[in-house]
Amino acid sequence: MDTWAWVAETPASWDDRKRQVLGGLDPALFGLGRPESGDPLGDEWWRVEDGAGRTLGYGRLDGSWGDAEILVLVRPDARGGGVGAFVLAHLETEAGRRRLHYIYNVVPHGHPDPEQVTEWLAGHGFVRNDVGELRKQVPAGVVQNSG
Template structure:
């Protein structure tokens, strides 16, 4: 299943999700402190939790979105390839994750910005600009009230 918007393509990955070279390059390649250590310990073929989508541009993977449902809310993760940053990939990923959560009847998106994130202030500002409210525990919440205007996804 995929959604094509502008030049970016949203592709749902097979379940169960598995660790692969592209996830290692983009998610596992993030600076220390961005994510927890589980992604540094994964090896090719490992089953990984949650639902994963990849963002492609011209057949190349430029980002990932991840979602897991916790107590009726969507916890999300976004990762953009270093050479694709500043090109709208993160915003595209966030809007698609918002739509995915809405389609599942989930009320909130939760994204954790770890205190160890080397660009914490920049990421927090980016999330707040997109409607997230900061929590004192490093979590950022956003109400999922309606989907973006997109056509129905093809199966």
């Protein structure tokens, strides 16, 4: 693993880095609509940068309902190298700082590889509930382990 940075984007807006990380997928697939460059994005966003300043991925946290829906995005050429786990660990820390109890994700209909994403989330402790969300309790003590 390179030295990766977790960079808050406040406020977040749509840009070419996000478009590249999506790797040709439609932003609407992830509930982002069809933004134009510079359009503001809701929720809280962070990006992962390598030591050369290249954007490898993004994490989004929507904690507006007491728990937090998350989004983990990894640049296609960086997948399989631990970037997603890095994003997920940091999102758990962010949720812990906000004293949220659960983080969850819904794999959207039309996702090009829903089985792989579902298996990846399950491998990181997420469990499917009766409404199709993949949920994980925010671990106790995650705030103390933040980085």
